[in-house]
Amino acid sequence: MPDPMPPTATAPLLDLDAVTVVHPGAVGARPTVDGLSLQLARGEIGCLLGASGCGKTTVLRAIAGFEPLRGGRIALDGREVAGPGTGLPPEARRIGMMFQDYALFPHLDAAANVAFGLHALPRAARAARARDLLALVGLADRGSAYPHELSGGQQQRVALARALAPEPLLVLLDEPFSNLDVEIRGRLAEDTRRLLKAADATALLVVHDQAEAFAMADRIGVMAEGRILQWDAPEALYARPRDRRVAGFVGQGDWLRSETLGLGEGADLRVRPGQLVHDPVGPLSAQLVSARFIGPEHLGRLRFDSGETAEIALDAATAARIGDRLSLRLAGEPLRFPRG
Numbered sequence: 606m607p608d609p610m611p612p613t614a615t616a617p618l619l620d621l622d623a624v625t626v627v628h629p630g631a632v633g634a635r636p637t638v639d640g641l642s643l644q645l646a647r648g649e650i651g652c653l654l655g656a657s658g659c660g661k662t663t664v665l666r667a668i669a670g671f672e673p674l675r676g677g678r679i680a681l682d683g684r685e686v687a688g689p690g691t692g693l694p695p696e697a698r699r700i701g702m703m704f705q706d707y708a709l710f711p712h713l714d715a716a717a718n719v720a721f722g723l724h725a726l727p728r729a730a731r732a733a734r735a736r737d738l739l740a741l742v743g744l745a746d747r748g749s750a751y752p753h754e755l756s757g758g759q760q761q762r763v764a765l766a767r768a769l770a771p772e773p774l775l776v777l778l779d780e781p782f783s784n785l786d787v788e789i790r791g792r793l794a795e796d797t798r799r800l801l802k803a804a805d806a807t808a809l810l811v812v813h814d815q816a817e818a819f820a821m822a823d824r825i826g827v828m829a830e831g832r833i834l835q836w837d838a839p840e841a842l843y844a845r846p847r848d849r850r851v852a853g854f855v856g857q858g859d860w861l862r863s864e865t866l867g868l869g870e871g872a873d874l875r876v877r878p879g880q881l882v883h884d885p886v887g888p889l890s891a892q893l894v895s896a897r898f899i900g901p902e903h904l905g906r907l908r909f910d911s912g913e914t915a916e917i918a919l920d921a922a923t924a925a926r927i928g929d930r931l932s933l934r935l936a937g938e939p940l941r942f943p944r945g
């Protein structure tokens with residue numbers, strides 16, 4: 606007897622295939638987004654990371670339906686929503702958006718802001734859904750507060766609740782933390798991840814800050830010049846960057862020649878913080894040229910005989926002075942790239 610429910614391959618919730626966007630006025634008409642592909646599974650949180658102007662926001666706008674495609678296609682939940690010269694209007698795509706400035710309506714209280722996109726529901730159901738979403742974001746008791754009566758972090762959570770309220774297929778968040786104080790951004794990134802996961806949402810966001818991307822995302826796309834250099838889990842990006850551009854962009858570190866560290870010839874090495882260790886019987890040596898206290902330890906800068914420099918963490922047990930020559934060893938293998 607045939608299986609009544611044959612297994613089906615689960616299509617990605619979001620599928621960008623060779624998406625190209627050209628802004629007519631742009632210098633030399635170079636594409637702002639240049640053949641970019643990425644896939645996001647249902648329930649995943651993806652994050653685009655890259656230098657200012659590399660096209661991150663334009664990718665979100667194209668997905669939302671605000672930028673026509675010159676080439677490629679975008680599918681959402683197995684359905685094509687945009688192709689070259691064609692596209693569903695933004696309101697038909699079932700996408701929730703949260704902008705940098707939150708765009709809350711100042712004359713509506715928090716509950717009415719959250720309920721705003723729920724026209725299709727009867728009045729009581731709208732109010733109930735707004736209450737549920739405010740409770741989800743930890744603002745159950747602030748429904749009657751107006752945006753100006755809320756802190757920046759609370760406004761951010763109301764905006765997130767509003768984006769999630771209509772049960773969109775996908776939520777797009779553009780720089781969700783950029784208006785907030787540095788001290789609360791890290792915590793809010795973790796909270797936002799927890800809330801998106803609690804709501805079973807699939808989300809794609811743009812952030813500037815690597816730490817926020819690492820705290821939020823299941824997958825990160827490192828972008829440059831309208832392309833994705835690598836689309837991968839945060840741990841994989843850090844441990845196995847595809848090329849030297851990704852290695853230089855993700856995480857801290859110094860570049861040293863393989864010859865300098867006695868690790869063969871013809872390669873450039875990316876040495877992560879903590880990989881150079883002071884060791885009185887270590888095989889390497891370099892001069893300590895500066896140091897600053899970062900609490901709980903000092904961060905020193907070493908100069909090798911080649912003239913190259915690298916950072917070293919110096920704990921309290923290392924009684925080194927500026928100008929001293931330190932013996933060193935390497936802890937772990939640095940990333941290695943053939944010198945081009």
Ligand SMILES: Nc1ncnc2c1ncn2[C@@H]1O[C@H](COP(=O)(O)OP(=O)(O)OP(=O)(O)O)[C@@H](O)[C@H]1O
Nearest residue numbers: 628629630631637656657658659660661662663664
């Ligand atoms: N409507 C437009 N017309 C012409 N050029 C545009 C338009 N929108 C964006 N651009 C250009 O496209 C490039 C990418 O812009 P985009 O806002 O997508 O970058 P981004 O990576 O999000 O930057 P940031 O991190 O600074 O927000 C920029 O050089 C920008 O000037």
